[in-house]
Amino acid sequence: MKAWDFDAVVYDGAVYCVECVPRRAKAEETAPIFACHELDAYPTCSKCGGLHDYMGLTRDGIEYERRQGRYDD
Numbered sequence: 001m002k003a004w005d006f007d008a009v010v011y012d013g014a015v016y017c018v019e020c021v022p023r024r025a026k027a028e029e030t031a032p033i034f035a036c037h038e039l040d041a042y043p044t045c046s047k048c049g050g051l052h053d054y055m056g057l058t059r060d061g062i063e064y065e066r067r068q069g070r071y072d073d
Contacts, residue, residue, distance in 0.1 A: 001054050003036035008043055008052040020047035041065065 008015055009030040011022065021030060033043060038056040041064050045052070057065060065071035 001035040003034060005035045005054075006032040007054060008033045008045065014046040015043040015052070016047055017045045017050050017052070020045050020050075042070065 006018070008017055009021060009032050010016075011025045011030045015033070016022075033039075033052065033055060035054050036056070038058055038061070040058050040061040042051055042053045042055075042057070042061075044050065051070070053070065057071070062071055
């Protein structure tokens, strides 16, 4: 993925796959989670439960995901 690519967005305080965003959501009400973002854990979709693991992790995020069994070096 390129840094500006994304498969998930934040809408109304929740994470959604771009396919799962509620129909009532307007584009200006959503915030993409870009591939260049670094997070403390991989986000999951609030609707379908899909895991989005395309972005980077902080050190704490790596440790957390290792404990979850979802991160290998």
